[in-house]
Amino acid sequence: MNTAATPGAPASMIRITFLSNDAKVVSAAAGGNLLRISLREQGGIPFKCGGGLCGTCKCLVETGIEHTDAIKPKEKKHLTEAEMAQGYRMACQTFVSGDIAVSWQPRDAGK
Numbered sequence: 001m002n003t004a005a006t007p008g009a010p011a012s013m014i015r016i017t018f019l020s021n022d023a024k025v026v027s028a029a030a031g032g033n034l035l036r037i038s039l040r041e042q043g044g045i046p047f048k049c050g051g052g053l054c055g056t057c058k059c060l061v062e063t064g065i066e067h068t069d070a071i072k073p074k075e076k077k078h079l080t081e082a083e084m085a086q087g088y089r090m091a092c093q094t095f096v097s098g099d100i101a102v103s104w105q106p107r108d109a110g111k
């Protein structure tokens with residue numbers, strides 16, 4: 001995976017790699033909400049409520065978990081301790097301050 005900095009990009013920009021969407025890479029302002037970035041850039045993370053209730057946006061931060069903020073109580077309702085230890089988050093509850101790569105289970109496998 002190419003993790004070199006984007007030439008000319010301001011230091012406050014970060015890169016999000018959407019692994020389950022052909023490893024699509026987008027840049028976003030540091031500190032943004034992961035689901036919002038996905039929506040704006042068509043990253044493809046599944047979601048329903050956007051408010052930490054449904055659990056649809058569960059995803060695995062495969063690299064860069066140290067660039068995400070603290071796990072919220074709402075996330076603990078949907079994630080096991082083991083999942084959290086592996087790096088699972090709920091995208092709508094996660095804010096990112098640096099480069100990450102994220103994957104998820106496609107929800108529309110029957111389509």
Ligand code: FES
Nearest residue numbers: 050053054055092
């Ligand atoms: S979209 Fe429903 S919990 Fe994140």
